[in-house]
Amino acid sequence: MNKGNFTILENTPLGKGCFRLVLQAPEECRAEFLPGQFVQISLEGFFLRRPISVCDFEEGRLTLLVKKTGAGTEALSGLKEGDSLNLLYPLGNGFDCSSATSSALLIGGGIGAAPLLYLGKALLGRGVKPTVVLGFNSACEAVLLEDFRSLGLDLHIATMDGTLGTKGFVTDAIREHSLKAGYFYCCGPTPMMKAVRAALGTDGEFSLEERMGCGAGFCYGCSIQTARGPKRVCEDGPVFKKEDLLWN
Amino acid sequence: MELKDTKVTLAGVSLPNPVIPASGTFGFGLELKDSLDLNLLGGISLKGTTLNPRYGNPTPRIAECEGGMINSVGLQNPGIDALVNDKVPALRSCFHNAVIANISGFSLDEYRECCRRADECEGIDIIEVNISCPNVHNGGMAFGTSAKSAAEVTAAVKQVCHKPVFIKLSPNVTDISEIGLACQDAGADGLTLVNTFLGMRIDIRRRSSVIAAGMGGFSGRAIFPIALRMVCQTARKCSIPIMGCGGVASAEDVIEMMMAGASAVQVGAENLRNPFVCEEIVHRLPALMDSLGIDSLTDIIGTVNR
The missing domain is CATH 3.40.50.80 (Nucleotide-binding domain of ferredoxin-NADP reductase (FNR) module)
Structure with a gap:
């Protein structure tokens, strides 16, 4: 897990209530993102970060698709090109x-x-x-x-x-x-x-999606029961194999 | 800048600095060993552990608030066997400073047995007894809300422990210093305060609690002034060392907590928004001490004038 400041290159409304953020990764960002992994975004005025999944990553440009679901994502939608966003990345296991x-x-x-x-x-x-x-x-x-x-x-x-x-x-x-x-x-x-x-x-x-605390597996705020015992959605997931989910 | 002395001592246990991630906000340390240099931390208070494994409470377990958050994890943990056989040995292979086991229970017998097992575990330096978890029924906080039951738990675990025992106190009481004094009189080697404040948020569209369990423990920056006040009041009444905890988010907060009477300082909810905060505080402390004319941190413990 890394922490770094990404710069907003583009913030475009997309469909009803959604927007696309294109972020420039900091130079020191050597991380590769796997499909299905996510980032935790820090927002001024909000205590917890917001977990957003990676939509695309190419040549240091990270694309996120965000749906406005509350005050945090609403604030995120109002940010402008050139604004800086502090991210924890990359998080989660990703698709296999x-x-x-x-x-x-x-x-x-x-x-x-x-x-x-x-x-x-x-x-x-x-x-x-x-x-x-x-x-x-x-x-x-x-x-x-x-x-x-x-x-x-x-x-x-x-x-x-x-x-x-x-x-x-x-x-x-x-x-x-x-x-x-x-x-x-x-x-x-x-x-x-x-x-x-x-x-x-x-x-x-x-x-899977779950209300998260840390997003990195150490607060146990997003645990679910699975066929393999309790798992953290943020760290052991967010991607789970079909046979491991205990859905009715 | 002259070399600054950040060393502190907790009931005979030396720490290179007073900065300790609080129980429940740093897992078993192992979860973060690849992301930061654990050995920069003065110690780590491990995830609260019970005799038997627990899944904890249903989700949502987290609710955001102004200046903090509510959690209702409900003591999810793999049990004392996993702690002493797996977690602590694994942590010890990469961490050399103070390891603090945080123990919870639902009866005096369970507290006693769990603490005895932790006491036998070579890698553990301090036993922190949690009598203040607001998220479990018929236990946890119930022991921490009266001086009598707090003293009973303290006496019970002191019978079986040779290592320093710190009792973690609940702020959900009328006078926390009275509870602290009762623990001291029952033989506690130190105190940790405060645990979270019982709180609640309602989703007004659904007319239902955000937290699945209804209520949970409120923590974060917003509680710092209250926690600080409680540490100060308790330090003035008790002579045993205190780990100050509650809303700490910066090196300045650490200095404040120590001036209020804490010998070491735990950082809790802030880890969840910034997993690197303890590391950042440790790096910042010498320069801050220099600007305040502090040579040794032990010199400032409980030095607040009024």
């Missing part, structure tokens, strides 16, 4: 890219699409071309569609109100297009991830 040997499904719900972009790039680098399924409440909340398409990936969309793609959940889109793959990676709201687990027979992994 080696698990997808031939084909993979990337399944994202809402802002959960963010870590899947960096994952998609990593899988392509390993010779695996994943299929992407993204679900949103409505077309106006859709994010990253062009980013995934520009990677040449097959992209399917589901919206709850039917304004884009399949009407319904990601599981409806998977069913409609008979999407199959040897392995899946999923990130999104918990009910959506539970539905994905119930619908897919293949192995896969899920990136």
